[in-house]
Amino acid sequence: xxxxxxxxxxxxPGIDAFLTAEADKLDGLVREVARHVLFSxxxxxxxxxxxxxxxxxxxxxxxxxxxxxxxEMLHTATLLHDDVLDEAVTRRGRSSxxxxxxxxxxxxxGDVLLALANKLGADYDIPRLNALLARGIMAxxxxxIRELAHTRNPTADRGxxxxxxxxxxxxxxxxxxxxxxxxxxxxxxxxxxxxxxxxNLGIAFQLVDDALDYTVSEDEMGKPAGGDLREGKxxxxxxxxLEGLAQAxxxxxxxxxxxxxxxxxxxxxxxxxxxxxxxxxxxxxxAAGYIADAVKHLEALPVSPEREVLAQAAExxxxxxx
Amino acid sequence: xxxxxxxxxxxxPGIDAFLTAEADKLDGLVREVARHVLFSxxxxxxxxxxxxxxxxxxxxxxxxxxxxxxxEMLHTATLLHDDVLDEAVTRRGRSSxxxxxxxxxxxxxGDVLLALANKLGADYDIPRLNALLARGIMAxxxxxIRELAHTRNPTADRGxxxxxxxxxxxxxxxxxxxxxxxxxxxxxxxxxxxxxxxxNLGIAFQLVDDALDYTVSEDEMGKPAGGDLREGKxxxxxxxxLEGLAQAxxxxxxxxxxxxxxxxxxxxxxxxxxxxxxxxxxxxxxAAGYIADAVKHLEALPVSPEREVLAQAAExxxxxxx
Numbered sequence: 001x002x003x004x005x006x007x008x009x010x011x012x013p014g015i016d017a018f019l020t021a022e023a024d025k026l027d028g029l030v031r032e033v034a035r036h037v038l039f040s041x042x043x044x045x046x047x048x049x050x051x052x053x054x055x056x057x058x059x060x061x062x063x064x065x066x067x068x069x070x071x072e073m074l075h076t077a078t079l080l081h082d083d084v085l086d087e088a089v090t091r092r093g094r095s096s097x098x099x100x101x102x103x104x105x106x107x108x109x110g111d112v113l114l115a116l117a118n119k120l121g122a123d124y125d126i127p128r129l130n131a132l133l134a135r136g137i138m139a140x141x142x143x144x145i146r147e148l149a150h151t152r153n154p155t156a157d158r159g160x161x162x163x164x165x166x167x168x169x170x171x172x173x174x175x176x177x178x179x180x181x182x183x184x185x186x187x188x189x190x191x192x193x194x195x196x197x198x199x200n201l202g203i204a205f206q207l208v209d210d211a212l213d214y215t216v217s218e219d220e221m222g223k224p225a226g227g228d229l230r231e232g233k234x235x236x237x238x239x240x241x242l243e244g245l246a247q248a249x250x251x252x253x254x255x256x257x258x259x260x261x262x263x264x265x266x267x268x269x270x271x272x273x274x275x276x277x278x279x280x281x282x283x284x285x286x287a288a289g290y291i292a293d294a295v296k297h298l299e300a301l302p303v304s305p306e307r308e309v310l311a312q313a314a315e316x317x318x319x320x321x322x
Numbered sequence: 323x324x325x326x327x328x329x330x331x332x333x334x335p336g337i338d339a340f341l342t343a344e345a346d347k348l349d350g351l352v353r354e355v356a357r358h359v360l361f362s363x364x365x366x367x368x369x370x371x372x373x374x375x376x377x378x379x380x381x382x383x384x385x386x387x388x389x390x391x392x393x394e395m396l397h398t399a400t401l402l403h404d405d406v407l408d409e410a411v412t413r414r415g416r417s418s419x420x421x422x423x424x425x426x427x428x429x430x431x432g433d434v435l436l437a438l439a440n441k442l443g444a445d446y447d448i449p450r451l452n453a454l455l456a457r458g459i460m461a462x463x464x465x466x467i468r469e470l471a472h473t474r475n476p477t478a479d480r481g482x483x484x485x486x487x488x489x490x491x492x493x494x495x496x497x498x499x500x501x502x503x504x505x506x507x508x509x510x511x512x513x514x515x516x517x518x519x520x521x522n523l524g525i526a527f528q529l530v531d532d533a534l535d536y537t538v539s540e541d542e543m544g545k546p547a548g549g550d551l552r553e554g555k556x557x558x559x560x561x562x563x564l565e566g567l568a569q570a571x572x573x574x575x576x577x578x579x580x581x582x583x584x585x586x587x588x589x590x591x592x593x594x595x596x597x598x599x600x601x602x603x604x605x606x607x608x609a610a611g612y613i614a615d616a617v618k619h620l621e622a623l624p625v626s627p628e629r630e631v632l633a634q635a636a637e638x639x640x641x642x643x644x
């Protein structure tokens with residue numbers, strides 16, 4: 001993992017400096033909201049992927065930083081709006097922005113970061129970048145909408161779950177990879193390789209996230225274990241759990257989720273069952289399939305240090321424990 | 323006014339058909355929200371301006387509709403978020419979208435319309451369009467932020483008021499005009515003429531809106547007279563009123579606005595004073611100056627039926643009574 005860590009160590013200061021400078025330019029009402037959420041321990045996965053693909057395809061100039069940071073801003077904007085929609089009180093172990101600064105400020109800060117990301121993209125004069133950003137935002141909003149509808153009327157439908165995680169997570173990670181490639185060359189074949197890597201990596205990332213939600217303690221994750229279950233979010237560990245229940249029992253649980261009448265004891269029992277039946281590990285196994293697909297798409301790229309780092313990043317997504 | 327009306331009659335069906343088709347493609351959760359607010363009696367000023375400038379500069383193809391409608395979507399998205407932020411219960415005489423469909427749905431529908439507008443813009447492969455859209459959205463969000471901060475700490479400062487109305491209204495109208503020009507030609511001189519017309523028209527539009535708020539009855543405007551005052555919004559009629567008060571009296575009123583302790587009777591008294599002192603008319607007179615500036619910038623455009631319609635549109639903004 002040393003190359004991956006070294007790459008992050010080397011690139012992170014440039015990303016943070018750029019984000020700091022952009023946040024400093026914002027109006028006072030939203031500046032602190034933006035800083036709060038931009039500098040709250042995000043892993044910077046999206047901007048790093050943009051930088052890695054741009055470099056892997058031969059761009060050594062520093063001009064990749066702005067589009068890389070645009071991806072982080074888009075991600076941050078969706079977090080701001082999501083936390084308002086989900087009425088989430090914590091994010092990465094800290095109070096959510098809308099709790100600290102108010103709902104109005106959180107919505108507006110999200111809107112400003114969305115606009116700023118589009119502006120940074122537009123400044124390149126490469127139309128493809130704008131198309132990619134717009135599609136990434138559309139897909140992310142669409143995924144959030146599907147998740148919300150699904151939370152209101154939960155089913156143990158794997159197809160619906162996959163549509164949700166592709167939309168809410170994987171498409172923006174795909175977009176980050178595609179933007180790195182599109183910055184270097186208009187050649188769609190290379191961009192598609194980057195996109196396939198990103199899409200598969202993004203799916204795996206969310207699957208692992210959903211597995212961790214059932215297995216990791218609050219201290220490690222910054223949010224309580226079983227949080228998705230308590231919010232009524234249907235993720236793969238819960239779908240696998242439902243698939244193992246008798247029909248009547250599964251129907252009862254779905255009804256309790258729909259009507260939001262799951263007790264704390266019931267929720268704790270389900271988290272325990274999921275752990276004991278190894279369903280988080282099964283979810284990780286599903287993720288491993290997507291990681292293998294992601295890595296396969298790297299093979300057609302020219303050999304470079306970045307190609308190796310991208311392979312390590314895929315491994316890291318699969319093995320991370322928090 | 324006949325050419326203006328005829329132009330609207332001719333172009334409106336194409337705009338509405340395009341918006342209907344795009345709304346139909348949206349996910350079920352936000353589709354009705356989008357339809358509700360896209361078809362609630364909006365004047366379609368922004369898309370009409372885009373079409374008029376594209377035609378005035380020689381573009382006769384139908385391909386202007388998408389970018390024109392992108393401007394209407396951006397405007398609609400800001401209305402959706404603004405109504406959530408302002409906790410407004412009515413919009414154009416109907417219940418606000420977040421009241422009918424929920425806050426979550428209204429925020430998400432706004433996000434989707436913002437993304438869709440950017441996607442429509444990106445599909446042209448003209449980088450300048452994306453830069454214009456991104457800047458327009460930034461300015462609009464910035465104006466909303468300034469207005470909110472100013473509502474919390476109101477002052478009778480004309481400069482602050484102008485910054486607010488330029489941001490929240492005029493920049494997007496300017497953007498609509500610039501997009502029409504940028505679609506036809508990369509020549510910045512023509513785009514700047516369109517932009518100057520739009521900026522001045524937009525300022526006048528908001529000034530007239532702020533005058534109407536004090537003079538028009540609920541039946542005509544779709545919202546109660548004096549609504550801005552009750553929301554604590556500092557607009558030019560109120561600034562002119564404050565400038566006419568003794569210092570102590572003005573300080574008392576500013577304090578009451580800041581602390582949101584203006585009674586219904588006090589508000590009605592101020593609305594009456596504004597009317598009796600002719601301050602709405604003074605606000606219209608200020609608007610007339612901007613309209614004159616807007617029309618002046620049309621003179622350098624080639625002669626065309628659209629140039630005449632644009633001149634009539636400017637007159638209409640000034641003389642409209644609702």
